[in-house]
């Protein structure tokens with residue numbers, strides 16, 4: 001209703017001053033995510049939609065589809081490429097399967113902690129990577145968000161790197177994580193987020209690679225009581241718009257969508273700086289949890305092996321490591 005009213009008002013005003021109005025087209029858009037509805041990313045997507053709606057008097061609407069309702073990330077990326085989906089908040093993991101340069105973000109122990117991770121994600125070197133996306137993936141990357149740092153949760157006790165040997169560990173489907181866990185002598189098992197809870201509950205995997213928010217919210221530790229606070233990798237998210245859809249938007253709408261999305265993406269980075277340590281502290285305080293903190297020394301050989309492969313696959317890695325050193 002409000003969109004019709006606004007359109008009519010625009011016509012009436014233009015008529016009063018004798019102009020032919022240029023009315024921007026209505027946009028009923030959809031954004032897809034694999035995260036559950038109450039997750040930080042899903043809430044950011046809803047808030048972004050509300051803001052776009054309000055800023056345009058209802059001319060732009062954005063409906064969020066969380067929980068993988070539109071498919072997994074690989075499927076959503078395809079939909080973005082054809083224009084069947086307008087937007088997504090997507091793991092950099094999926095993007096790095098298409099554009100290996102993005103795999104540099106997953107360098108083991110690139111960041112010391114969540115605040116350091118934020119400085120790396122917000123760096124110019126990171127931002128410039130987004131320029132690769134239109135050509136190499138058919139999507140516009142408008143900015144980065146975050147999902148905190150990666151940790152491990154295991155059904156079996158782990159006190160040395162040797163204890164990880166042969167364990168079937170769920171990973172986000174991404175080559176960079178697969179290579180790290182292979183180097184550790186585990187059996188990495190790629191699995192999209194929505195499948196993880198049941199797989200752990202049914203003992204299809206021995207352990208999972210996961211972030212603090214979901215370890216706490218999904219209470220994976222009730223199935224797998226050993227929690228290793230490793231902070232072994234960053235986990236950036238990228239805000240995408242279909243290249244085809246983007247090309248059909250007028251310049252003002254592009255600016256509005258870019259600025260609004262960037263603000264909401266960036267806010268997720270601040271949320272994880274504040275909340276990651278709180279979530280991990282809550283997990284540690286659980287009586288059933290066997291909690292330990294593990295640093296890079298534990299993984300030393302695997303880190304060197306990973307680096308040898310990825311220095312070649314993602315040449316931006318050296319620049320990203322330089323950013324990490326400068327921002328320590």
Ligand code: BEZ
Nearest residue numbers: 035091147172193210211
């Ligand atoms: C995961 O694959 O572990 C994941 C995906 C999206 C957000 C957070 C975690």
